[in-house]
Amino acid sequence: MSVASELIRGNTETIILAQLMKRDGYGYMVNKAILNLTGGRFELKEATLYTAFRRLEDAGCIVSYWGDETTGARRRYYSITDLGKESYRLRKKEWETAEAVIDKLLAEGEGESI
Amino acid sequence: MSVASELIRGNTETIILAQLMKRDGYGYMVNKAILNLTGGRFELKEATLYTAFRRLEDAGCIVSYWGDETTGARRRYYSITDLGKESYRLRKKEWETAEAVIDKLLAEGEGESI
């Protein structure tokens, strides 16, 4: 089953931050990494991706710099800041809380397993 | 930790359907049930609640009728339809898929546990 993007909403920035926790990255690469990790079930739309990068940079969670490619298209690399790392940990906790709450509420619909 | 409503987005209707799977209910009651189930960590805002009921009814997932209270404020009761039950099961599966995908993507930020 593919992923309803309505359900991803609010996690886009956290997903990007998670990628940048490992290493600096550029938009196209980050999106391909997401596509691979999810076995093709999910990828961010470009408009979503780039506006999310913009928001994260405006918030001071990431900083950007142009790569020095001598060949191929230019790449804007992003690096996560300390503030971004802190934000990632907080957002992840918030996600875990929301996840538990939703799991509990959706389980209400099951006849027996309450 | 309270629940970031941005992360609930897209699950509101499923949460309501889950409540109605058990028994008919009215808006105020459904919201109090949610509040109790989550230990006060989450409740729907009224505007969100009633617009969600409206959407569900327009979609044929629920039907409504006025209760015959002889005392107290009038109550509009909602009953889930067969279509609504089917929709609940589908939405729940979609949630589980999304949940697994997000869990995996957010785990990327952890240094070791990949």
Add this chain to the structure above:
DNA sequence: GTGAAATACCTTGACAGGCGAGGTATCATG
């Protein structure tokens, strides 16, 4: 008896995030 709080419903307009559609530019391959 009267004022506050709880119950119970509803609507309007603004806001924010996601995304379709469009654009630019480079490079490899056939």
Add this chain to the structure above:
DNA sequence: CATGATACCTCGCCTGTCAAGGTATTTCAC
């Protein structure tokens, strides 16, 4: 030299959420 992949960007629409406002009834303390 055309196509597809890489790589970036922006504009305007859509949808779900919510603050703020409204109505009406009942209960309970004072």
